[in-house]
Amino acid sequence: xxTPDDVSAMVRLKGLGWGAxxxxxxxxxxxxxxxxxxxxxxxxxxxTPSRSKKLDGLSDWLAERFRRHRGNADVIRQELAQExxxxxxxxxxxxxxAPLRRELVAEARATVRFETPPGEQLxxxxxxxxxxxxxxxxxxxFFVATLGYSRRLHVRAFGHEKQE
Numbered sequence: 001x002x003t004p005d006d007v008s009a010m011v012r013l014k015g016l017g018w019g020a021x022x023x024x025x026x027x028x029x030x031x032x033x034x035x036x037x038x039x040x041x042x043x044x045x046x047x048t049p050s051r052s053k054k055l056d057g058l059s060d061w062l063a064e065r066f067r068r069h070r071g072n073a074d075v076i077r078q079e080l081a082q083e084x085x086x087x088x089x090x091x092x093x094x095x096x097x098a099p100l101r102r103e104l105v106a107e108a109r110a111t112v113r114f115e116t117p118p119g120e121q122l123x124x125x126x127x128x129x130x131x132x133x134x135x136x137x138x139x140x141x142f143f144v145a146t147l148g149y150s151r152r153l154h155v156r157a158f159g160h161e162k163q164e
Contacts, residue, residue: 001046002029002033002037002043003043004043006027006029006037006043007037007040007042007043008042008043009027010023010027010034010037010038011037011038011041011042013026014038020034020035020038053096054086054088054092055080055086055088055092055093055096058080058084058086061084062076062093062096062097062100063100065079066097066100066101066104067100067104070104071097071100071101071104073090073093073094073097074090074093076093076097077089077090077093080093115148115149116148116149117149118149118150119149120148120149121147121148121149122145122146122147122148123145123146123148124143124144124145124146125143125144125145125146126141126142126143126144127141127142127144128140128141128142129142138159140157140158140159141157141158141159141160141161142155142156142157142158143155143156143157143158
């Protein structure tokens with residue numbers, strides 16, 4: 001796909017008497033590309049043909065079956081053949097349910113925040129980090145306490161792990 005500026009340059013150079021091969025070499029594209037754009041005479045956007053698909057209009061049915069069979073596209077393909085008398089390849093079904101599969105994966109990864117009443121839950125974490133203090137690399141140990149309800153933090157840094 002060429003930009004409108006590229007196509008106008010092709011038309012300008014053709015007007016100066018340049019041949020398609022010379023224009024192609026100048027613009028870094030093929031001679032056939034130059035000939036095609038010169039035939040058009042001006043830039044136009046690429047139009048992709050829209051065609052009907054065998055699974056058009058079945059999105060609700062496919063979504064319901066996808067959830068029922070927990071993402072098994074081959075079972076959906078078999079049910080399409082049995083119930084709807086639509087015979088398609090497994091890859092066609094996989095492409096059609098790909099957005100549903102992404103949603104299913106996102107739902108599986110999503111975390112649910114566990115809410116508790118105030119004063120009932122506290123999460124404690126420990127960590128370490130190497131930092132430079134006064135030009136000397138030093139390992140610093142962290143203590144982090146997070147209240148479950150308010151998400152308030154309490155953080156302390158220590159020079160060693162052992163605390164009395």
